[in-house]
Amino acid sequence: MAAKQGAAATTYSPKIMARTRPPIFKGSDLDWTRPDGRGFHQCRPALLQTGAVSAASGSAYAEFGNTKVIVSVFGPRESKKATSYSDVGRLNCNVSYTNFASPTLGSQGTDHKEYSSMLHKALEGVIMMETFPKTTVDVFALVLESGGSDLPVVISCAGLALADAGIMMYDLITAVSVSCIGKSLMIDPVTEEEGCEDGSFMMTCMPSRSEITQLTITGEWTTPNINEAMQLCVDACSKLGEIMRDCLKQAASASDE
Amino acid sequence: MVGVSFGEQNFIKGGIAQDLRTDGRKRLTYRDVYVETGVIPQANGSARVRIGGTDVIASVKAELGRPSSLQPDKGKVAVFIDCSPTAEPTFGGRGGEELSSELALALQICLLGGKSGAGAGINLSSLLIKEGRVCWDLYIDGLVISSDGNLLDALGAAIKAALTNTAIPKVQVSAEVADDEQPEIDISDEEYQQFDTSSVPVIVTLTKVGNHYIVDATAEEESQMSSAVSISVNRAGHICGLTKRGGSGLDPSVILDMISVAKHVSETLMNNLDSKISAAEACEDDES
Numbered sequence: 001m002a003a004k005q006g007a008a009a010t011t012y013s014p015k016i017m018a019r020t021r022p023p024i025f026k027g028s029d030l031d032w033t034r035p036d037g038r039g040f041h042q043c044r045p046a047l048l049q050t051g052a053v054s055a056a057s058g059s060a061y062a063e064f065g066n067t068k069v070i071v072s073v074f075g076p077r078e079s080k081k082a083t084s085y086s087d088v089g090r091l092n093c094n095v096s097y098t099n100f101a102s103p104t105l106g107s108q109g110t111d112h113k114e115y116s117s118m119l120h121k122a123l124e125g126v127i128m129m130e131t132f133p134k135t136t137v138d139v140f141a142l143v144l145e146s147g148g149s150d151l152p153v154v155i156s157c158a159g160l161a162l163a164d165a166g167i168m169m170y171d172l173i174t175a176v177s178v179s180c181i182g183k184s185l186m187i188d189p190v191t192e193e194e195g196c197e198d199g200s201f202m203m204t205c206m207p208s209r210s211e212i213t214q215l216t217i218t219g220e221w222t223t224p225n226i227n228e229a230m231q232l233c234v235d236a237c238s239k240l241g242e243i244m245r246d247c248l249k250q251a252a253s254a255s256d257e
Numbered sequence: 258m259v260g261v262s263f264g265e266q267n268f269i270k271g272g273i274a275q276d277l278r279t280d281g282r283k284r285l286t287y288r289d290v291y292v293e294t295g296v297i298p299q300a301n302g303s304a305r306v307r308i309g310g311t312d313v314i315a316s317v318k319a320e321l322g323r324p325s326s327l328q329p330d331k332g333k334v335a336v337f338i339d340c341s342p343t344a345e346p347t348f349g350g351r352g353g354e355e356l357s358s359e360l361a362l363a364l365q366i367c368l369l370g371g372k373s374g375a376g377a378g379i380n381l382s383s384l385l386i387k388e389g390r391v392c393w394d395l396y397i398d399g400l401v402i403s404s405d406g407n408l409l410d411a412l413g414a415a416i417k418a419a420l421t422n423t424a425i426p427k428v429q430v431s432a433e434v435a436d437d438e439q440p441e442i443d444i445s446d447e448e449y450q451q452f453d454t455s456s457v458p459v460i461v462t463l464t465k466v467g468n469h470y471i472v473d474a475t476a477e478e479e480s481q482m483s484s485a486v487s488i489s490v491n492r493a494g495h496i497c498g499l500t501k502r503g504g505s506g507l508d509p510s511v512i513l514d515m516i517s518v519a520k521h522v523s524e525t526l527m528n529n530l531d532s533k534i535s536a537a538e539a540c541e542d543d544e545s
Contacts, residue, residue: 114358114362117355117358117359117362118362121502121504124504125503125504125505125506170506180371194372195327195372196372196373197371197372197373198371198373199370199371200371200372205506206506209506210508210509211506211507211508212501212506212507212508212509212512213501213504213505213506213507214501215486215499215500215501215512216366216499216500216501217366217496217498217499217500218366218369218370218371218498219370219371219372219497219498220370220371220491220495220496220497221495221496221497222495222496223496223516223517223520226496226513226516227513230509230512230513234509
């Protein structure tokens with residue numbers, strides 16, 4: 001939304017300075033330095049807190065670099081949408097962005113309508129639905145600031161919130177994504193890297209059971225790249241699982257005191 | 258669909274374990290594929306694909322539009338899927354919405370590639386007319402008429418055939434124009450350019466039933482699945498997209514194995530589909 005030349009500028013908004021990749025380097029080894037100085041296989045440091053929302057049954061707040069997400073879980077509670085009896089519980093997920101989450105006002109929100117259904121699919125394989133028949137668990141995720149790798153952070157934070165709410169699950173759920181730019185793979189991309197990536201690999205897994213519950217790959221990938229990306233993701237997910245467990249243990253011991 | 262009894266469930270699972278499915282196919286064999294192109298005259302391109310009892314129609318319409326400000330050098334593609342109530346009574350009203358959006362999302366992931374456009378089945382830069390001002394918007398619509406399993410593969414094949422059949426009119430743009438005004442566009446009625454579909458991938462869905470994977474599951478086999486992985490492979494043998502459906506978790510080695518199986522299966526499917534599509538196009542040219 002740049003101001004028109006010659007016309008009176010009615011509003012000013014900063015133009016997004018997209019870092020352009022020189023097209024002649026496409027496909028060959030790019031000399032890409034990550035904006036925050038991380039190594040290619042280094043994730044952002046994670047800040048995780050439970051109990052962020054006192055009104056909810058369980059909640060969690062996660063900060064991964066500039067991506068800040070808060071998730072609250074309500075339930076199991078009576079579902080107003082259900083019309084018939086079901087002997088398994090229902091899960092209802094919603095992911096929304098605040099208007100100030102991205103540099104451009106509100107326009108990014110429409111691209112992410114599918115995040116709610118992707119979060120639903122990631123969670124439905126982990127939650128033991130038969131432990132809360134006839135009722136619904138509502139998961140509401142709000143992205144306060146979008147700094148890249150939004151959906152994996154939302155999924156991990158939702159897993160933490162569900163654990164905080166005491167919903168029975170097969171395992172903690174963690175998610176991580178890997179971007180492919182040229183020939184290099186980098187884990188946990190930021191918005192800038194996601195904007196010019198050649199392919200993305202997003203994986204949700206249960207670290208202790210070493211099982212993948214959701215996998216989404218876009219872009220063109222060769223088999224060695226897929227192997228490497230899968231290895232990176234599995235390692236990162238198990239480390240993230242450890243961090244989540246520590247956070248939950250701290251919260252539990254703090255409430256005991 | 259009538260529910261499957263316990264005995265039938267065991268029969269399906271046992272048969273798959275022994276490489277003999279209920280309709281006599283092996284685990285990695287596709288049903289016969291029938292392709293017809295040019296079924297919708299008003300669309301720029303269209304195709305109808307039948308795989309066994311699954312019947313889908315895909316149509317491609319191109320309209321002039323404005324490129325998005327984030328990517329001013331690329332055209333736009335939108336994929337919509339409609340599950341008609343003729344396929345299943347439950348699809349009427351809002352019932353088929355969840356399935357439609359899931360299929361549309363999976364197709365977008367498989368066809369559009371990474372953000373920079375690498376590995377995309379459709380080259381978005383070829384849809385550009387004037388940078389930042391005018392581009393082609395492709396609306397790809399899929400309609401599911403009859404569903405007997407494996408909807409994603411059928412839709413992928415139909416979209417591939419429809420894109421091969423797509424003819425986009427040639428456009429003349431007036432060069433000198435002030436910054437604020439829309440450039441004058443002259444759309445030719447006579448000359449058309451065929452769409453380049455050499456990099457459009459095929460989608461292979463592998464359904465895991467018990468400990469084995471099958472390709473091209475029928476509706477009753479799908480009711481027994483634990484999870485399904487849909488992999489799109491292009492002619493070069495590279496993976497262009499992957500989505501996993503179904504709740505149960507899969508070991509990483511299983512997924513890597515599925516990827517190699519899918520690559521192997523996709524070669525025969527791609528060749529089969531290409532020959533069927535060119536036969537259908539030739540047939541249509543003869544008729545018109």
